[in-house]
Amino acid sequence: MHHDQGIHLRSVCKTYRGRGADVEALRDMNLDCAPGSFTALIGPSGCGKSTAMRIALGLEDYDTGEVRIAGHPPAAATASGVTGVAFQDAALLPWRTVARNIALPLEVLGRDPAKHGHEIAKLIDLVGLKGYETALPGQLSGGMRQRVSIARSLITEPEVLFMDEPFGALDQIRRRQMNVELQRIWMESGSTALLVTHGIDEAAFLADYVVVMHANPGRVVEIIEVPFERPRRNELYSAPAFHALCDRIAKVLHGE
Amino acid sequence: MHHDQGIHLRSVCKTYRGRGADVEALRDMNLDCAPGSFTALIGPSGCGKSTAMRIALGLEDYDTGEVRIAGHPPAAATASGVTGVAFQDAALLPWRTVARNIALPLEVLGRDPAKHGHEIAKLIDLVGLKGYETALPGQLSGGMRQRVSIARSLITEPEVLFMDEPFGALDQIRRRQMNVELQRIWMESGSTALLVTHGIDEAAFLADYVVVMHANPGRVVEIIEVPFERPRRNELYSAPAFHALCDRIAKVLHGE
Amino acid sequence: ASALTMQAAWINDAEFSGYFLAMDKGYYSDEGLELTYLSGGPDVIPESTIIAGRADLALTTPDTTIRAISEQGAKFKIIGAQYQKNPIGIVSLKKNPVNTPADLVGKTVAVPPVNTVTVEALLSLNGIDRNAVNIVPYAYDPTPLVRGEIDASLDFTTNVPYTIGLLGEEAQSFLLYDHGVTLFNDTVVVTEETLASRRADLVAWLRASRRGWDENLADPSLYPPQWEDSWFKGTGRSIDNEVFFNTAQKDLIVSGGGIFSMSEEAIEKNLAALQAVGINGTREMFDTTLLEEV
Amino acid sequence: MANRAGFLRSGTFRNLAILILVWEVVGRVDWIAGGALPGLSEILIRLWADRGDYPGHVWATVQASVLGFVIGNLVAVGAGILFVLFPTLLRLTRGFNIAVFALPPIAIAPILVLTLSGMAPRITLAALGVYFVTMSATVVGLSQFDTRAADVVRAYGGKDWMVMKLVRLRGAVPDILSGLRIAAPNAVLGAILAEFGGGGRWGLGTYLLGSLGRGDPARLWGIGLVATLIAGLSYLVFAVISARTLGSSRSVTLNTAIPDADDGAERSLPLRLAVIAGAALLPFFLWWAFIKLTGVPDLIAKTPLGVLDYLFLSDTSHIARAKLLAALAETLPITAIGMLAGLGFAFLLAISARMFPGFIKTFMPIALVTQTMPLVALTPLLVLILGRGTSVTLWITISVTFFPAFVLLVQGIQRVPQSVLDLPRAYGASAWTELRMVSIPAALPYLFAATRLTVPRALLGVMIAEWLATGTGLGNLLNQSRGYLDYGMIWTVAAVSVCLSVAFYYAILLIERRTLTRLGMQWVE
Ligand SMILES: Nc1ncnc2c1ncn2[C@@H]1O[C@H](COP(=O)(O)OP(=O)(O)OP(=O)(O)O)[C@@H](O)[C@H]1O
């Protein structure tokens, strides 16, 4: 088991028990994201992507296996402030303005939000919500709420970043723009990133490794390395090599 | 103003007022979906797509303009049971099982869910949730919840169908499969459909007309006709004409 | 001066005029007492106050006190009685009069739940079946009587007939005392301990209080108006009412032996009346020696 | 400004005007109970004539109730937070908590007066009157939090208290405020009731006592209205704050996550048994400790052992038991009906509040009057109208029980996120259908909390009716025993009534757990 700054899940099994039938969400899940790498997690709906991420964050118990985030068990890693997260659901606090929602992780970590005013403003700008600083979540559109949650995941300048389909509700232009920005931030910070996504092209564009999962039970079936140079630019989308890789990912995903 | 079975918004203006700055969500919005047509609504995040849909459903007041759904004001149309809707947020009732969530519109309309057991089962199968009939929403993944909401929108066999990004949380395979199924259902029923989506390809694949909106203020900038024959099949995705159309839509969307 | 606390049996009304007067005129100070006066109320059980040591002396209902001594073993002594004749009576309306206990048969009579025994004593002493009378709770509001919802109530005959008069009806009443329930009321009660340790102070209190009562009863209409802005302020009662009360109670208080006196004969009568309802009082519960000192 | 103009034009104002007019006419023409219900103008005229009396009384009552309100609510909110953070603590103290709520004021007021001095008994009774409702509202509010938001905090290593601080507390604000709204009339009534036993000179309760014998309903109503005004002002303040905060406290979308089934439950059997034993014994221990610490003499203060002795061992125990059983036989059946009636009434009102908002706004002042008007003053009128049978008992029980349940239910219904309400509305659902299919099920945790508030009070309501109107059952037994200085019986009745309330409470709790677990909803102990 590695004890580096990366994300490591070793032989993790997780079965949801309780009401009705048990669901085996993960069987022998292995995931290794080297420090400073960008990993995309892709797989059909319900295959256990969110579950794996929640386990890595210490939000969900697991039956067997081992988990290390930046060398520590999940609870210790999150408490030390090295992790950042954007959930599948925006999960904003309804009574906090956009700016104060973004500041939430700082408050949890005991940092003074007032000192981060500049960073908050920059992130709000980054996700295209300038002018909405004082809006409440109820006054935002679905995509806008998701963008607040993206900004929130970046405010702590995390060394380990988890994102669960952060761009699902965004239009293609903004999505691609956000992809480029995310790559920039990740490269500048040298952090380890794990991105759950349904976009094959998004995965291929952003990741060093694309981890493909299958369902029933949830497991990793293949890890595909993405060889393109960094920084990647929008032109990559039209490159034949890119299309070939996407097709390969799609094949693995479809189980062909 | 048309008084047919379609969806008609005429010069609709809507400004959200209240706390802080007012937001002009829609200015002079016009939308005409002929009876039996399939319209896709596409536009950047926050441009007013959901607002337009909510106005059409009578869920939101508007400042000026006129709205007719199947020849009636929204309230009358919805109450008569001709409409079906899938919201951007799955909006499932946490205490109802999958099957009973799908049955909810029937109950609201005073129809007996017991008599529709077969249809419910068919729809559960259609969205790939066989085996989860008695699961509660809390036991489902994000994409699974969204699929329940899709099934729910179809259970009343609506003559006018509204869908707000129903496939946002689905993987590509399931998404395309659902697209084909949706096309089939729509063709069989002869209903009028309005689909809000961020997928340009999805819009081009499904719609007769792609209505492109821009933001600030939200308005329709162009309506693009999609000429491909029906039923459209997955092969269409690789047709050059399809790509050309997608590019054209993208251009309009990007305001080039 | 030595501090002494007394617990009254009810809110400030003419029932306690003697003490008000004695306090105002400094009769207690004259006797070397520094008196603290505690008002009562429906939820105040005066005996409890002295058991708990919150007061040294209390004005009580003798049936309750004697019952507590005989059944609970409470260590009380009765050292005086303000009312030689209990002012409690059955009050009804002239238009539907209850003139004697026998008239109660088939009637509905409202009784404060704490006084049910007293009424049971009346019925038993007059040979009336308890079940022939419908006893319902009474909370000191004469409205149900005036409206005819009840036929009679157990209340102070010195007080409520005035109110009934104001409400446009004429009251008819009789004292329980006149029908066998020969009890004192507002008996002066202390614990045996207090009696032993503070005898002199108690005698002083009796003396000062007697002075106050004597002076007050000399002209019952004289003092209540003077207390409008002191003792009676904010009670919600009217001065006319207090004058009526003070006047009506005079005959029930004055006695040949002086205010508070407890003649052997009267004590006998009390014990006999209580015996009728199974309360076993004894002569030892009364201590007349302090009065003798006064 | 716009608000005020809106109010004047609104249906509420019109309804209120109609209500007052009807009251005036009914009162003037002496329709009800041969004129025992005075018209509003008669009350106001009387009030004006008595204006000199009021300031001192109002001041005393305001002082006691404000202090009691503040202290009781601070303790309640603090306790609520602790209970949610440490559910074991809640389980341990539950019996005690319910006892505080279910103890008949006629039983405790005299004890308080004997053990405390000055204003303290009044403040204590006012504080006791608010503690349980606010604590209950705080606990439901804190437990109905958005687990998604909590996940965000936890994902940054936030511990339970951080989740409490950042997510749960703010989310519970509207619920705590609704607790405070219920608490307002309770505090005023508590202070007034303490004045009955306090023997003080000042306070609306004392004034009421002096006025009872006057047979002047206009005076009694005047006192009741002034008390209502005090409570109403405080109610209004919290209702306004609540309305302001509610909108931003509702989640935008409904959380579907299923809460952890055994959150905070003791896992091992011995520990569980220890907690159960502790919970059962704690109230008795506190009772015993209270008596030992205050040093009240044995004759007055009975310890739990004293009650056992009184009921089973002493020479007269068979008489005591017979009396108690006879009283129970009279009280229990009507209590069951009273519970259902109180809850049913609250439920009906809560539904009307949603379906006819105008009507309910008009009704609110009346509801407040029923909460602050001391029943001693109201009972003669009720008896004139309803007689002294079952109906008056039910009426009194309903009036004693419905209010907390009603406010809490409304609060639960109002908390439902807009996004789920959209669904039935998008299918043209009527208000009733929407309530039935979405709002009421979503408010189930509140419905249960409301039931738990109602049940212990029902017994109390029946006892008050028995004591004031019917002269039967436990209530009468309790009051009669005071005349006999029979403290053994007084403590026995108090203890038995509390034990019964606790038993009813646990029964509801059991049903609540089953139902909410089945529906995947958050439940609190
Ligand atoms: N709380 C839960 N209780 C029971 N089963 C659950 C729970 N959460 C998830 N599951 C089940 O675990 C499986 C994996 O769920 P998960 O949310 O990890 O999927 P996912 O890969 O994130 O899917 P999606 O792309 O749709 O979000 C699903 O079959 C789901 O039904």
Ligand SMILES: Nc1ncnc2c1ncn2[C@@H]1O[C@H](COP(=O)(O)OP(=O)(O)OP(=O)(O)O)[C@@H](O)[C@H]1O
């Ligand atoms: N309840 C509200 N109060 C105030 N402003 C609102 C409200 N709902 C939406 N808005 C504003 O109206 C605009 C349009 O919102 P809408 O939800 O219609 O966007 P959308 O096109 O559906 O976006 P998305 O693709 O992100 O869902 C946004 O700028 C949003 O901030």
Ligand SMILES: Cc1ncc(C[n+]2csc(CCO)c2C)c(N)n1
């Ligand atoms: C004026 C006056 N009115 C009522 C009472 C109360 N009361 C009426 S009967 C009764 C029982 C015997 O004292 C009591 C307490 C009172 N004491 N004085």
Ligand SMILES: [Mg+2]
């Ligand atoms: Mg997921």
Ligand SMILES: [Mg+2]
């Ligand atoms: Mg939208």
